[in-house]
Amino acid sequence: MGRRNFLIEGGSGTGKTSVCEELARRGYHVVHGDRELAYQGDPETGAPMEDVTGLAVHDDHLWRVDKVKALVADQRQAVTFFCGGSRKFAKFIDLFNGVFVLEVDTETLVRRLDDRREDEWGGQRRQAELDLILRLHRTKADIPRGGIAIDATGPLAHVVDEILTLSGAVGQSAR
Template sequence: MGVRNYLIEGVSCTGKTTVCNELQRSGYHAIHGDRELAYQGDPESGTRTDTASHENHIWHVDKVKTLVDNQDEPVTFFCGGSRNFSKFIDLFDGVFVLEVDMETLNRRLDERPENEFGGKKTERELIARLHQTKEDIPKNGIIIDAAAPIEHVVDAIVRQCKVNKR
C-alpha cells in the first residue's frame, strides 16, 4: 500500500503491535499483520491447517503482494511475525527487527494474559528460546532497540527509512 514498504518483525513481546499502534497514531500507514494477514497454515505451501501453533502462524502471501503493489500511500509498515516471511520478504524496501534484553522480555511476558500467545508456561519457554537463537526472524534486518520508550523506537524506525531513501 505504499510507494515504499517496510516489514517490522521480532520475537513475541518485542513490541510489534505497540509499534504499529504508535505508527498509526503518528499518521503513518501501518498494517497489523498478525490481525489482518495471519492464519494457521503450512509455511512452505500456505495450505490452511487446523493445527494452531507458532510454527503455523503465517501470512497470506497473495494479500501481502496485493498490498505492496498498491501505491496509494508514500510509505506502509507491515508489523507482525510470520513463519513464512521468506516467501515475501524480497517485496520490502527494508526490514526492521525489534529486539529487547531478556529482563524486558520477561517483564513483558509477565504482563501477558494467559489467553494471549506467551501467556502460558510452554509458550514462554519457546519465546525465551527464540529470543536467544533468533532462528525465526529475518537475519538481515536493521536491529532496533525496542526496550526504549515507544516514541524513540518509532523515531529510530522512521529515521532509518529516511536514511535508506537517499
C-alpha cells in the same frame, strides 16, 4: 500499499504491536500483519489448517503471501509499515524496501510477557509457550537475517522515532 514498504519484525514480546499502534496514532499507514494477514497454515504448503486445539501453533502462524504481494503493489500511500511475524517471511521479504528487527534483552522480554493477558501468545506464563519464546529469543531462529536492528527496550516514542528516521519516512504520514 505504499510506494515504500517496510517490515517491522521481531520475536514475541519485542513490541511489534505497540510500534504499529504508535505509527498509526501518528498518522502513518500500517498493516497489522498478525491481525489482518495471519492464519494457521501448513508451513510447507501454506494450506490453511483448522485449529482444533484452540491454541495457535507458533510454526503454523503464517501470513497470506498473495495478500502481502497485493498490498505492496498498491502504491496509493507514500509509505506503509507491515508489523508482525510470519514463519513464511522468506516468501515476501524481498518485496520490502527495508526490514526493521525489534530487539530486547531477556529481562525486558520476560517482564513484557508477564504483563500479557492469558489469551495472548505467551501470556500468563504458559510454560510451554514461554520456553519456546525464550529459546527463539536466544537463537533468533525465526527472525529475518540482515534486517536493521532496533533496540526496543527504550520508550516507545524513541523506538518509533528511530524507525521513522532510518526509513526516511519522517513527515510522510497521511495527515
